[in-house]
Amino acid sequence: MSAVLDDMDSRPGSTTSLLRTVIGLYLRDAGGWIAGRDMVSLMEALGTSATVTRTALGRLRKKDVVRQENRDGVAGFTLTAGAAAMLARGDRRIFTPRSMSDSDPWCLVSFSIPETEREKRHQLRRRLHWIGCGTVAAGLWICPDTLRGEVEEILVDLDLRDMATVFVTRTPMVGGSLRDAAAKWWDLDVVAGLHRDFIDFIHGQGAAVPLPDDGVEASASSFATYVQCIDRWRVIPYLDPGLPGSFLPDDWPGAEGTALFSRIVDAYAGPSAEYVRSTLGVAVP
Template sequence: MAVDDTSIDGTWTGATPSMADTPRAGTADTGPPRMLIMDVCGAYMRPLGGWFAIAKIVQLMQELGVDEAATRSALQRMRRKDLLVPERRNGVRGLRLTDHALMSLDASDQRIFGPRSPARLHDGWVLVSFSIPEEERSRRHVLRSRLSWLGFGNLSNGLWMAPRRMMGELEKAVRELGYQRYVLLFEAHYAGFEELSSLVGQAWDLRELGTLYADFVAWCEPVAARWRAARPTGAQAFADYTLCLYHWRKFPYLDPGLPPELLPRDWAGRRAADLFFDLRTSLEDAALDHVRRTCALG
């Protein structure tokens, strides 16, 4: 099996806050191998003891179509980011997930596998306004990146919005960064004058997001159909589930679960979520069994 070294649409890649600046980050030669390896570490290394032999990681990545050089480069980057540390077990060279990696993966799980219920329109919005001096402009990038990861839409320079239920996560993020002096938070209900659906479409680019969802559905439906006719086992189940997870993981960061009244009638996000969670139910255990057998010592 070969894996195209681009995302579904060739531009966006699956990402995690540990491996990319924003959910949009990544290119053909810097995104997928590193993001795929994060999926392998999170979905399999973590539940199987938090350690894999390096040779076994290389083998698993080759099953996903990623060559050894790209895998080793990605592993080095994860070590530099304090996500993996070297550790020998029974004389075998391997890598172990750090506490930092485990915390990052736990936080990612809450977003990627969490409930996908849409926000309620009548609950309103949270608005974020910030002003950061020019001499501290690097902090602007940090804050914009964090807002992107939280799924906020950009209304204008220095003004972002999201469904009001995001207030708690936003307050936590601002406090963690120590940016309280730069940020103003508001709870709001929209009063006019532009159509709210148009405003939301500008802040989130729903046309592009809808296309990405439709592409995911087009990729996922044949995979789901294949497994409806066969019992999931082996390397194919591992590859299909890992790639499904890889392609899906960006959506919970890009899409805050906008109220359905503001979405196009043919919105593909609902179908995409159903497919992802159905495939997870069908394939996750079989994929984990394959990795357990592959990575067993002795």
């Protein structure tokens, strides 16, 4: 079983969560290695002390996200192989939010796992939930067909592939409305709340999201704004399956949240990378 999971248990805004976000955004583009002192400098721009940062780095080492590696006598950190794959999946989710149309296919996952494997059954349900699957019944889960590859990876990783059957289907036929069914299969109130919290957080930053032609300078401030916004956003595209409008309530905030996120990336990704480049002394795209 893989030792590295997509860790969504860290509270957004916490030191561990912010550090994971910084690592996900910049460690790979910095050549796969960052000196510990430079990581401390980046986290100081986020208001985190060196002592707290080193403690968080220790936690991520225990989670098998990073490993310590010295280069030319300088202590630093690099990604583990499992973490690199995890972050690649995260990139696809975070920067390409899902959005289904009514004609897109669905994936159904049916499984029957004996009580002797109850821990694997628990892990399967947990991981299906964290990639945005909905629960039709205890042993029957549903998700957009675009997630089928990740479902297969989870089943193989947990050594449960021979205990599950995966179906590809058209729009499910339900006894009531599709909106009522979706509200039972997914906790849409939680997902909507995440979108609204993100929107409120961004608006609470005042003028932190400029118009595209305003321009943002590379600085510790622009770096901090970008990292904090990504950190607040990154859990949403995991839990939000991107359902068609026919499955969602009329006041669904997903479109507004996604548009706001895209605006932040357009305005801040470049200046933030420039700040990291100046801090590390390496080329960061």
